[in-house]
Amino acid sequence: MSARRRLLAGAGAVAASALMLTGCSAPSFLAGGTDRSEPTGETVAAELEPFYSQVLEWDRCDDVWCATATAPLDWSDPGAGEIELALVRKPASGEKLGSLLVNPGGPGGSGFEFIAESLDYATGPRLQDRFDVVGFDPRGVGRSSPVTCFDAAEMDDFLYGIVPAERGSDEWIAEVTEANREFGQACADETGELLGNVDTVSAARDLDLLRAILGDDRLNYLGYSYGTFLGATYAGLYPEKTGRLVLDGAVDPTASSQEVSVAQSVGFEDALKAYLGDCLDGDCPFSGSVDDAADEVSRLLASVERSPLRGSDGRMLGADALVMAIIYPLYSAESWPYLSEMFESVMFGEADTALAFADLYYGREPDGTYLDNSTEAFRAINCLDDTYDDDPVKMRTDAEALAAAAPIIGPYFGFGDIGCAQWPVAGDAERGAITAEGAPPIMVIGTTGDPATPYQWAEALAEQLESGFLVSYEGEGHTAYRKSNACVDDTVEDFLIDGTVPAADPKC
Known part of the structure; x- marks a missing residue:
């Protein structure tokens, strides 16, 4: 599995509640709103005019309004x-002031659910006062025309199945390759032509369409995690239509698949050690120094790799699922106490808590169904956004580099190219710097202790963008806005509302 999968649990995935929308009713007016959005009427190519001239009809859906564009x-x-x-x-x-489009990350995260269910987590009161806050599901995702692959039982086998051969051996590679080939073929069979058109450039063109039919001359946008790559891609394509963009938890567009794997494995390992240091100061299932505790985590992973634990529902907890269970709480320091409970349960041979954490990461419900198609969309989008090489010699060399860089987490981040190398639609996108020449100032936010989108990626993106400027948050966790830091929140909101650009990085 590609290491880029780690971008999935962005701000929206961590914050999403269990509240679900009810059915839509007849249109009604809300304060500051209307049941129609009139397009800008701008001149476009004749073949695009039917799309850019759409009039959106909004229906009332609980406390928000919903609509569908083509x-x-x-x-x-x-x-x-x-x-x-x-x-x-x-x-x-x-x-x-206009519309503010929001993307929670992924790729594969639902912006529709993010705004419908977690509006106050996504945006503060000042932004809600001045903007129509708009969430959207990108192409291939959720309520938009979706990528569809396996049913729930097949997805369980794909995500949680145990490969008994030694990791990295010819037999292991062959079995993993076949599983990924079957997954990709199912996606092609169930999704059809859409599967070849869910790349980020296409999604950025959708963003411009949404901007125009919402009636905005320029795009105002707040993107988290992968959403920063989508926003930067938009600015690169449409610098003259770029408004105020905030890119929080930035992705470096130049990073290769292996560079992403190394940076994220090191990031999660650093976050794990930060957790262990905090844990050892209180009630903790580990003892000794941080290095001693880290060694114990390594032994625990090796143990379930050799002898997976059986959960009460019959599923097995292997090392890959346990890594996901460890990673999920590392997105936020507030979740560290739950990580201690999970570690203790696995030490006593109990798999259910760890499986429940991995389920949260993958969007799996207790009844065995899946909340959404985020896993499928993640794979489909990433496979088109980069090129991949499953040559065994190269993959083994890369896996050794991962294990050397991050001895605890790294061994389980290797061989990620297998999934996309077996994809039925070949990706041909070339990763490269995005400069967005001519665009107005673009805010790039980096958190110094971000495990999923390491701080150096924010530095790199801010440097690449001709008008990029960096806002640093010195803290732990993934992304920074709406994380109880007034410095970050005020800087973001002053920029989006008033266009205020800090004289220097505020280093919040």
Whole structure:
């Protein structure tokens, strides 16, 4: 599995509640809102005019409004078919500046659910007062035209199945390769032509379409985690239509698949050691020094690799699932006490708590169903956004480098290219710097202790963007805005509302 999978549990995935939307009713007016969005009327190519001239009809859905837009299936051939894009909107409560589109990360995270269920986590009151806050599911995701692959039972086998051969051996590679080939073929069979058109460039073109039909001359945007790559891609394509962009938890567009794997394995290992240091100061299942505790985690992973633990539902907890169970709470320091409980349970031979953590990461419900298609969308989008090489010699060399860089986590991040190398639609995108020449100032936020999108990626993106400027948050966890830091929150909101650019990095 590609190491880029670790970007999935972005701000939205961690914050999402169990609240679900009820069905939509007849349109009604809310303060500051209307049941129609009029497009800008700008001049576009004739084949795109039917899309850019859409009038969105908004229906009331609980406390928000929802609508559906159509976009070209293939932006290079707009007449080849259409897809649907699902939107949700909370109208501005005060004097409206325009729309603020929000993406929670992934790729594969649902912006619709993020805003519908976690509006106050996504945006503060000042932004809600001045903007129509708009969430959307990118192409391939959730309520938009989705990527579809396995049923729930097949997904369980794919995500939690145990490969008995030694990791990295010819037999292990062959079995993992076949499992990924079957997964990719199922996605192709169930999804059809859409599978080849869910790349980030296509999603960025969708963003421009949404901007126009919402009636905004420029795009105002708040993107978390992978959402920073989507936002930067938009700015690179449409610098003249870029408004105020905030990119929080930045991804470096130049990073290769192996560089991502190394940076993230080191990031999660650093976060794990930060947790262990905090744990050892209190009630902790480990003892001794941080290094002693880290060695114990390594032995625990090796133990379940050799002898997986059986959960009460019959599923097995192997090393890959345990790594996911460890990673999930590392996205936020507030979750560290739960990580201690999980470690203690595994030490006593109990698998259910760790499986429950891995389930949260993958969006698996207690009844065995899956909340969404985020895993499928993640794979489909990433496989088109980069190129991958499953040559065994190269993969083994890369795996050795991962294990050397991060001895605890790294051994389980290797061989990630297998999944996309078996994908039925070959990716041909070239990773490279995004400069967005001519765009107005773009805010890039980096957290010094971010395990999923390491701080150096924010530094790199801010440097690449011609008008990029860096806002640093000195702390732990993934992303920074709306994490109870007034310095970050005020800096973001002053920029989005008033266009205020700090004279220097505030180093919050």
